[in-house]
Amino acid sequence: MATRDDAKGTGVYSIIAIPIIIWTLIPLLWTLALSLKGKDALANADANILGNFWPKQVSWENYQLIFTGGASDLFLPALRNSVIVCLSATVISVVLATFCAYAIARLDFPGKRMILTTALGVSFFPVIAMVTPLFDVWRNIGLFDTIPGLIIPYLSLTLPLSIWILAAFFQQIPWEMEQAAQVDGATTWQAFRKVIVPLAAPGVFTTAIITFFTAWNDFVFAISLTADKARTVPAALAFFTGASQFEQPTGGIMAAAVVVTIPVVILVLLFQRRIVAGLTSGAVKG
Amino acid sequence: MSATPELDVERSDERPVPPREGRRRHLSDRSRAERNLGWRLAMPAFAIMVAVTGYPILQAIWNSFFSYRLTDPENKHFTFLSNYWVALKDGVFWQAVGVTFLITVITVVVEFFLGMVIAMVMHKIVIPRRTLRTIVLIPYSIITVVSAFAWFFAFRTDSGFVNHWFSWVPGIDPSTDWFGNFWGSIFVICLSEIWKTTPFMSLLLLAGLAQIDTSMEEAAEVDGATYWQRLTRVILPNMKAAIMVALLFRTLDAFRIFDNIFIMTGGANGTSSLSVLTYNQTIDRVEIGMGSALAVLLFLFVLLIAFIFVKAFKVDLAGGRS
Structure with a gap:
């Protein structure tokens, strides 16, 4: 590192940023490129430009395959399951965690540290270790391959995360507002509902996004605890087959990947600053 | 409102109450x-x-104390530690342990250096500051399975572009089969894992960087410290806590690796991690007893790593404050 960095920041950092941006974007562009390749372009390098990267002829057949064609039976129910399961797990976790984190940040009661330590411990839990017993029990009590059978284990991913992030967010809230309300005669509960909830809403919303990402990403529970009815998108991608058994499912998988990636990328573009604050808040102590 | 988020749970919020009798x-x-x-x-x-x-x-x-196969529930019987004994004697188990540690060490070390560079650039960059932060964050939001497929197809001989782009590198030609051997598979698995999780690492490191008092760095520069000296003597020691947290989070996360391996190799060529091995025992072979024993062993490994880190972390905290 021979470069002397200027405290004001020079073009050096902008130049180093270029390879970082390329490294990040290439797999995304590649996913998009594959989804736009027809059968011919997938099999034959000569039908592509930039060293087999981008198709000469853009084809929408993969999107047709997953929305109206042979793979729609697999993809559309999976998309629906993913949305239902992830939204349910997110809402349940964030609602419960909001109360919990408020108590931790605001009220004085024994056991606060224990709750946070437990949340941290649970979030390090190897997911596969929970799958083995659940696979057996879920089969016996009829929760195997059902939506609730996925939501319940998802809570073990989403609840600790929500508690941890929300507790950090809530500790930054200007609590004088609540005291002011209480001086004016509001009860603790009223102060919570009328004053703190509006103040806390951005933090809650950010926590919901991060929690949703985590649920949306799950693969281990989804392939282990479902057969076909409750399968979510990540699990369905692993079971994609081509239009015929002689065809690779590459294009269809990537088209489905693009479809499930677009909404989360939009969330990142819109709420980048908040997501960064949420991800780092619980982890970094002063 | 404090600038640094702090999880100081011991803080008590004493309200100023006048010390009058009757209150x-x-x-x-x-x-x-x-x-x-x-x-x-x-x-x-x-x-x-x-x-x-x-x-x-x-x-x-x-x-885990039972010999229990789902297809044969009649035969379920108590065997105490026999499942553990069988696993610990088996080379397949130790192969999986080795692969898991290998991937964990490779990815965490690479991500730390890469994450540190990215964090420093994000910290100092002026032009495209927001754009860079947004782009760097994107892989974090991508489903791991999607990342696994993207990298898998990129390295495939039929559909991939990597062999075309890097055919000038000795040893790579259009027919190089990355998934036909152990090291090729591990390389691509690690690449996908690193691509997906470096953003998280770099954001944690960035938060640590942002907390360093810039006057210290300036003072070191005035005193004639080189960039390398400022990095190793001022910057890194002052963000030790953030580094330890980032390493702990990522190590425990990497140790659970499953998705990338499952998608790319399914455990072929000896690339099964502990999670993949546990999955195969439980779901494919429906050996609930043995699968549970492996799950417990995996859990114990995670506890052990966390314990080592927390011990090291505490030592560092005290060291940094004295």
Whole structure:
């Protein structure tokens, strides 16, 4: 590192940023490129430009395959399951965690540290270790391959995360507002509902996004605890087959990947600053 | 409002109450009510969190003492530690342990250096500051399975572009089969894992960088310290806490690696991690007893790593403050 960095920041950092941006974007562009390749372009390098990267002829057949064609039976129910399961797990976790984190940040009661330590411990839990017993029990009590059978284990991913992030967010809230309300005669509960909830809403919303990402990403529970009815998108991608058994499912998988990636990328573009604050808040102590 | 988010749970929020006689009873009622409300608000989340994780692990420990195959429930019988004994004697188990540690070490080390560079650039960059932060964050939001497929197809001989782009590198030609051998597979698995999780690492490191008092760095520069000296003597020691947290989080996360391996190789060429091995035993072979024993062993490894880190972390914290 021979470069002397200027405290004001020079073009050096902008130049180093270029390879970082390329490294990040290439797999995304590649996913998009594959989804736009027809059968011919997938099999034959000569039908592509930039060293087999981008198709000469853009084809929408993969999107047709997953929305109206042979793979729609697999993809559309999976998309629906993913949305239902992830939204349910997110809402349940964030609602419960909001109360919990408020108590931790605001009220004085024994056991606060224990709750946070437990949340941290649970979030390090190897997911596969929970799958083995659940696979057996879920089969016996009829929760195997059902939506609730996925939501319940998802809570073990989403609840600790929500508690941890929300507790950090809530500790930054200007609590004088609540005291002011209480001086004016509001009860603790009223102060919570009328004053703190509006103040806390951005933090809650950010926590919901991060929690949703985590649920949306799950693969281990989804392939282990479902057969076909409750399968979510990540699990369905692993079971994609081509239009015929002689065809690779590459294009269809990537088209489905693009479809499930677009909404989360939009969330990142819109709420980048908040997501960064949420991800780092619980982890970094002063 | 503090600039640095702090999880200082021991902080008590004493309200300024005038120390007058007659207020005391009111105060103790109030603090008792606060304590009750605290538990009532925190309890549902805490209870459900403990139930959904505590129950499966207890059930796993119980199941691990049985010889129990799902297709043959009649034959379920207590064998105590025999599953553990069988696993610990088997080379397949130790191969999986080795692969898991290998991938964990490679990815965490690479991500730390890469994450550090990215964090420093994000910290100092002026032009495209927001764009860079947004782009760097994107892989974090991508489903791991999608990342696995993207990298998998990129390295395939039929559909991929990597062999075309890097055919000038000795040893790579259009027919190089990355997934035909152990090291090729591990390389691509690690690449996908690194691409997906470096953003998280770099954001944690960035938060640590942002907390360093810039005047210290400037003072070192005025005193004639080189860039390398400022980095190793000022910057890194002052963000030790953030580094340890980032390394701990990522190590425990990397140790659970499953998705990338499952998608790319399914464990072929000896690339099964502990999670993949546990999955195969439980779901494919429906050996609930053996699968549970492997799950418990994996859990013990995670506990051990966390314990080592927390010990090291505490030492560092004290060292940094003295």
